[in-house]
Amino acid sequence: MSRTLARTAISASLLALGLGSLTAVSAWGANYPVTPGQRATAQEVSQAGVPLSELAPNAPDTYTVKKGDTLWDISKIYLLKPWRWPELWGMNLQEIRNPHLIYPGQVLYLDKSNGRARLTLARPVSSAQDGKLSPQVRAEPLASDAIASVPMSLIGPFLTDAVVFETNELETAPRIVATQEGRVMLGRGDRAYVRGDVSGARLWQIFREPKPLTDPDTGEILGFEARHVGAAELVRAADESQTPEGGAIVPSTFLVTQLREEAGVGDRLAPLPPKDYSPFAPHAPNGPLSGRIISLYGDHLSAGQNQIVALNRGLRDGVERGHVLALWSAGSTRPDSTDPDHAMLQLPDERNGLLFVFRVFERVSYALILNVQDPVKPGDRFSQP
Template identity: 75%
Template sequence: MSRLSFHCLPPLFFALAGSLTASGAFAVDYPITPGQRSTAQQVAQAGVPLSELSPNAPDSYTIKKGDTLWDISKLFLKSPWRWPELWGMNMEQIHNPHLIYPGQVLFLDKSNGRARLTLGRPVGNEEKLSPRVRSEPLITDAISSVPMHLIGPFLNDAVVFETNQLELSPQIVATQEGRVLLSRGETAYVKGDVDAARNWQLFREPKPLTDPETGEILGFEARHVGTAELIAKPDVSSLTSADEIAPSVFRINTLREEANVGDHLAPLPPRDTSPFAPHAPSNGLKGRIIAVYGDGLNAGQNQIVSLNRGLRDGVERGHVLALWRAGTRRPDPTDKSKMLVLPDERHGLLFVFRVFERVSYALILQVQDPVHSGDKFTQP
């Protein structure tokens, strides 16, 4: 254990987040917390002990498009979420660790028993490398902290309802020309109150999420189908009796899968672009996997799982959690009358990106074996 315990570390990465400026450029906020700066300053005074480096840390690394801070810190440090320590290895050149770009080169100096980084980039077509800070780079070139292309589609689409409230929500009751399935751009007729919004999400019938430990229903997971836009509200002028219903008219805008009669609608929330940072929980957080998102029975790297812990349990967006493989039972080869109960083994990492009251969703960052419902997780 190093002198900087990861249990005490502040948030370490920030995802790309922001809004369009008047000029059309993407404006991004990359805050550095006081805790991050303090951690980095401590390391900057002396460097990082060589024992904290990854066994295969390279002497130099050229940042490529598609890299994340998670990938880069994993190259140099044993614990990927300890980015402030990597930043602290060269605060003079790396003024903001979130603003590093493809083409820049990181050099690892391991002199005097301590590790430090220097930052440079190739000069011309020569092999010679010159330390230099890139000035006024394009913000859109900056690398993100975690694989946002994997998480992004689920920041709004993965939804857990506290109750089965979708039963009372607007519902598709008919399709264009009586078709069974709806495709993008086609018309859907919807029954229910649609005054709440113009843009809506489409959901398949929700399924209960049951706690593997207690059997408690923790919420209802609604399977995201797509989005639709309200084109026209009900025309009640054509109704002739109380038994008749005039549906609203919707246009299907986007689809993950074809929409059906019976699919429910909920108002589409604003796109979630707030920054978040991978960090270890400060308490003794532990729990179990509820299910694999979608129809899978098991999951691997870069897939989404639901967890039986949420806001009420102290789960935060950005938490990094350890995955555990259940220990096996096998006969004792030295005494056939006995059974060996092997201990659980840690075999992966989760990254929490969406949190509800009693449930949260996490991306499997890395894993050795398939992940199943009921598997354990703990703080790393």
């Protein structure tokens, strides 16, 4: 199929769903490649929707999006399996990561014709001339107004704070060597004195000694997780190659601007990257995906709902932002009390909750625990939902 025909096919598919050609033009204008397989899936989904059996029992015919809604909230209103949202919405695979047309004040309309369910945008009844709901497209959506996948208050800080380094590069990173007035620890607004090359940035993160993340199955070191302490701004850079009389080294001066915990001498600095707030929708992996939790973020022995965990799978394994994964708790080993010989039993693993992947590195990912029944521990399994 030629590129022109491919554009036409995607545009037609989107128009049929009430998403409009604007989205197709935007996607192609960004020059995103669409493979034949993706194109076929988009067409199939746009025609099929989801079975009515997949709808939540009280799924409403219409729903007005409210400020504070998240895509996950709305998905749970409509679906028994919220990660199937892209199928219900009928987005093509290039747009699955982006809840691009869902804004506060819009009305969602549920079409349940021919035994399948599809969701489109609709005008409120009061604005329709014939008193019926009809699909429409928001002409000029603003990305900053789009609803988030999950509450940003839960993952926002971790979009920069949760960092995995491929190697233990913090060993040679700039380090705090002295504090203001010889204080033992630093607080917000204090000055810190730093040695090392700080020419690369003005805003920096402060980290404590990183710990290796080890794959529990293979023993491979997947990266080094650095404990985020806070942030600092460069006030005055020093050139250590130029020393005053007497040979004493003049360090660079930083202002501590943000702290999660007290900083001190020996803590390391790394440039502060920009936060990526681009929206991405919850969706299931395209194929089998399984692994283990290798770390709980922070000083915790176990984790619960709305806490962050690290997974032993990353970009190289096909993990994507927005992936929803099933969480499993390991079955216990116990003796059979009905057996005179007390044979040992290995109980099966049990489904325990759901994870939402929001940050992905080459070999490691971070995920938010969306819901859970029993406490989560390192070594617990995850799989496609």
